[in-house]
Amino acid sequence: MLKDLFRKQRKYATIPSEQAKKEVPEGIMEKCPKCGTICIAKELEKNLKVCKSCGYHFSLSAPERIASLVDDGRFFPFDEDLRSVDPLQFPGYAKKIEQDMKKTDLNEAIVTGEGTIGGFPVILGVMDSRFRMGSMGSVVGEKITRAAERAAKKKYPFVLFSASGGARMQEGALSLMQMAKTTAALERMNRDKVLFISVLTNPTTGGVSASFSSLGDINIAEPGALIGFAGRRVIEQTVRQKLPDDFQTAEFLLERGQLDQVVPRLELRDTLIKLLAFHA
Structure with missing residues (x-):
């Protein structure tokens, strides 16, 4: 033992x-x-x-994206008081909005404001996919429209980062109306010869890809970003054909002329500075 x-x-x-x-x-x-x-x-x-x-x-949150782009402390937000209401009394919508506000510390799925990038003044809009998957409701459309109007008035370039699942279903037709509203605001900006740079990030889909995000004077995307209107399965069932493996990626769209550049994130600020300097 x-x-x-x-x-x-x-x-x-x-x-x-x-x-x-x-x-x-x-x-x-x-x-x-x-x-x-x-x-x-x-x-x-x-x-x-x-x-x-x-x-x-x-994915980057809107505050992270802004911090990576603007010169130190040179960003002043617009329209922070705008908040979504529940026009259709959609079940659970108001509660979900409150939850997203607490989770993200944002009032909506986009942050807009004025700042400088490389010393060049810009109007900046950044969508945040953490808030209702970046969906476009009435407030998102209103904030983009107001930002475009400010850009036209001040003659500042408008740089807009998209990250969205599309129109916000809980607001029905009111959400779909934002497609026409934002497009009209960008057209007025175009008439005033103000530069609009659209940056498409992962994902940019639905009504957002079918409206303002595809209307840039210069359209840029991050590598591998999913960009498209309808989903792959829906399209394959409609056309009854197998789609390429890289279908709806940034690289696929660049090859077919829908994008001007695919720029890695670490090079994006320098690329924007060069574009702003060229058009200054």
């Missing part, structure tokens, strides 16, 4: 389960959905949320 008490126990290595390997500590690490690389969250933020292994572009 004494021998058994002092006998050396064998040491066994613990092999983590496949589930444990897939789990990533929340807030400390992030897993790239494209290549599976585990990225340290802080390092990812320093790299503007671009995977160093494969170049995958994670």
Whole structure:
């Protein structure tokens, strides 16, 4: 018995389960959905949320996007008091709006304002996909329209970043009307010969892709961005054909002339500065 008490126990290595390997500590690490690389969250933020292994572009919030573009502290927001109402009394809509406001610390799915990029004054609009998937309701359309009107009045270039699932179904026809409203505002800006740069990010779909986001004097997209109106399955069922694997990607649209450039996020600020300098 004494021998058994002092006998050396064998040491066994613990092999983590496949589930444990897939789990990533929340807030400390992030897993790239494209290549599976585990990225340290802080390092990812320093790299503007671009995977160093494969170049995958994670989503940026509106405040993060603005901070990556404008000169230090030179951004002054517009129309922060505008908030969505529930015109159709859509079940649960008002509650979901309140939840998104708390989650994002924003009043709507877009932030607009005035700032400088490389010393050049611009009117800037940035959509945030965290808020109702960046869907375009009455307030989003109104804020874009007001931003375009300010750009026309001040003769400042208008730079607009799209990230949206399309029109907001909870507002019905009122949401669809924003397509015509924003398009009309951009047309007035065009008549006044004011530069409009549209930057399409992942995703830009539905009524947003079918209206203001495709109307830039210069249309730019981030690599790999999903851009299109209807979904792949709907189109395949309609045309009864198999679509290419890269269909509705930024690279696919660039090859077919719908975009002017596909610019990696780390080069985007410098690209905008060059464009603004050229058109100054």
